Amino acid sequence: MNIDLSELTQLTPIFRELLKGYHISRRDPELYSQLSNLQDIYRSLFKALGFELVCDTRGFYYFVPEQVGAQVNKTAQRLALFTFIIVEHLADQGRDPMAVLDGGSFGRDELPALLEKYRDLFIQAEVQTPEELEEKVMRRMTQLGFASEEAGIYRFLPPMHRFLDVCLSVQQDRDLAASLHSALPLAAPVLMDDDFEAVPAVEADATEETEEQAMARAIAEEQELDA
Incomplete structure (x- = not known):
């Protein structure tokens, strides 16, 4: 081309x-x-440069990170954990999680109660105060295009579907484990200190997990530890 x-x-x-x-x-x-208008051209150009551009049909674009599998970095794990927690929290309140996370909003004033309710899980993710929750989770979500913030209101954007996919994967693993009457065979993740940055993509071995599967395993492990 x-x-x-x-x-x-x-x-x-x-x-x-x-x-x-x-x-x-x-x-x-x-x-x-x-x-959107020049999608094929951009994909070809980035591929020639060593990057894989993902064009998600739900309305967003991103680069595939190089590292997948158990080496899920801390930011990615925190964001996936937060999504899992907020889905459960909203369901407990009788609110529709999809209505909130698929274009809906969540107030900054709701964060302290969320942190207190799931303190043990957040501690495992090195988030212990409302300030850390805002800095390490909410601020990173806005920086990476998963949410926007205005006047203390966070509005979730289409890329949140990446983490909703992780939640679905965790639930499917749990359902499968329940049907087999056995514990989930989840290996502990190796957390990295670097930020959630996209880097040149490499072709993964067919036996390797996707990034979403790796994050799902990490979050399920957090839940198992808390159980």
Whole structure:
């Protein structure tokens, strides 16, 4: 495919945002529009540069990180854990988790009660205070394009489906374990200190887990430890 770089007027900001792990969605109209209109060109260009651009049909784009499997970094694990917790928390309150996490909102003033209710799980993720919950979880969610924040209200964006997929995977594993009357065969994850950044993709072995499966295992392990 011949690539005319003059067409890619948003190449620099698109590449910069994707490279740092940001998820581009309709909240970024200029970047999202160009990616949508020139999707094949961008995918070919990034592939030639050693990056895999994922075009999720639910309305967002991101780079596939290089490292998958048990080496899930701390930020990714925290965000997946938070999603799992908030799904359970909203369901306990009689609120529809999907209505909140699929374009809905959650107030900053609700965070202290959430932290107190699930303190043991948050401690395992090195989150012990409301300030740490905001800094290590909510702020990172906004930085990576999973949510936006205005006047103390967090609104969740389409990329949240990545972590909702993790929650679904955890639930499916639990259902399978229950049907087999056995404990979940979950290995402990190896946590990394680096941020949740996208790096050049490499072709994974067919036996390796996807990133979502690895995060699901990590979160299920947290739940097992807390049980």
